[in-house]
Amino acid sequence: MTQGNGLHNGRRAEIERQARLLARDNRIAEPAITRVLWFPDNEEVRLLEVDDTVPSTGDGIIHPFYFRPSPKDALPSPSALALIRPEEFGKAKLPPNWGDWSNAIELETER
Amino acid sequence: MSWRSAFLLQAQSDNRVRRAINSGHIEYAHQLHYLQMATEKLAKGFATPEAEVCPPAKVHHAFVRFQHALKRRQDIQHQLGYPKSDSFTWFVKSVLPLAEKVEHLAPNFAGTTQPNPEYPWQATPAHRVIAPAEFEFPEFDARSPEMARLVWLVDQLLRIVT
Numbered sequence: 001m002t003q004g005n006g007l008h009n010g011r012r013a014e015i016e017r018q019a020r021l022l023a024r025d026n027r028i029a030e031p032a033i034t035r036v037l038w039f040p041d042n043e044e045v046r047l048l049e050v051d052d053t054v055p056s057t058g059d060g061i062i063h064p065f066y067f068r069p070s071p072k073d074a075l076p077s078p079s080a081l082a083l084i085r086p087e088e089f090g091k092a093k094l095p096p097n098w099g100d101w102s103n104a105i106e107l108e109t110e111r
Numbered sequence: 112m113s114w115r116s117a118f119l120l121q122a123q124s125d126n127r128v129r130r131a132i133n134s135g136h137i138e139y140a141h142q143l144h145y146l147q148m149a150t151e152k153l154a155k156g157f158a159t160p161e162a163e164v165c166p167p168a169k170v171h172h173a174f175v176r177f178q179h180a181l182k183r184r185q186d187i188q189h190q191l192g193y194p195k196s197d198s199f200t201w202f203v204k205s206v207l208p209l210a211e212k213v214e215h216l217a218p219n220f221a222g223t224t225q226p227n228p229e230y231p232w233q234a235t236p237a238h239r240v241i242a243p244a245e246f247e248f249p250e251f252d253a254r255s256p257e258m259a260r261l262v263w264l265v266d267q268l269l270r271i272v273t
Contacts, residue, residue: 026183029200054179058171065157065177066115070186078161081180 011042018077019045023107026081034086037104039094045079046098047107054083061093114163118156119272125149126269140243143251144228147216150174150265156272174214178207181268190271191264206264209257212250 016038022045023036032053039046048062057063064082069075084092090101112120129145154173157180170176181187182203185196193199214220221227224235228243252258 022183025185025196029183029185029196030179049183051179055172055175059169061168063158063168063170063173063176065154065180066160067157067184067186068161073186073189075186080160081183083176083179 008042012040015040015042015045015077018075018079019047020107021074022047022079035089036107038107039098039103040105043077045077047079048082048084048104050086050089051083052086054085056085057088057092060091062095064095113161114166115156115159115161118152118159118167119269122149122152122156123269123273125152126265138244139248139253140228140246142253143213143216143248146262146265147213147228149269150210150213151217153177153265153268172214175207175211178203178210187271191267202260203264206257206261209261213261
């Protein structure tokens with residue numbers, strides 16, 4: 001493995017750690033969340049949460065909200081959070097650069 | 112300046128105008144108008160990636176959706192002075208019904224038959240045409256706890272985005 005790959009893998013591991021942390025915290029904050037999906041990326045945490053208490057996207061396009069890093073909250077990377085209703089799962093258009101639905105990794109976290 | 116920063120800056124400016132016209136001499140509709148615009152731009156700012164070079168797309172129910180995202184964020188919870196997530200979640204949820212009403216004050220939601228703070232509308236069933244300047248907007252009572260919470264939340268969010 002090259003040093004570059006090592007850095008790449010370390011960054012990816014940190015992003016995944018943050019994704020799992022946010023997924024856990026979000027499930028605690030909102031019990032209505034039924035699924036949390038992580039779309040892996042090396043620069044930002046990309047989470048999509050299924051929650052039947054949120055309004056529909058309206059246009060069938062997923063528009064995440066983007067949050068800056070907050071190292072003191074153990075969130076050193078920027079993050080994007082998308083919210084959809086259950087009936088939109090697998091159907092709504094993902095944001096640019098998120099790939100397709102098959103890129104998603106479902107995060108199972110204990111409440 | 113990025114699109115994100117520009118939307119957040121303009122939201123701050125709208126909110127300053129809202130506060131500046133908080134006076135019995137100026138019709139309440141104007142405060143509501145600036146509150147609605149500030150909340151819309153605040154949500155659009157957060158819906159725009161830092162490095163985005165294109166103007167943000169229209170986001171359906173942006174402010175209400177933003178509130179749903181917000182209540183999940185422990186970093187913002189801490190910045191707003193809430194040590195516990197359950198109290199912050201309760202607070203944001205308590206604001207949601209009024210946030211939805213404020214979002215519907217936008218002319219594209221209200222159309223010509225519902226109250227909005229910018230354009231006259233025709234009330235049904237009396238068919239009376241009403242100007243925002245003469246309407247008291249009882250659902251948005253500035254003295255209500257719900258409005259006080261919403262205004263505080265908007266003020267604080269616009270404070271921490273700088």
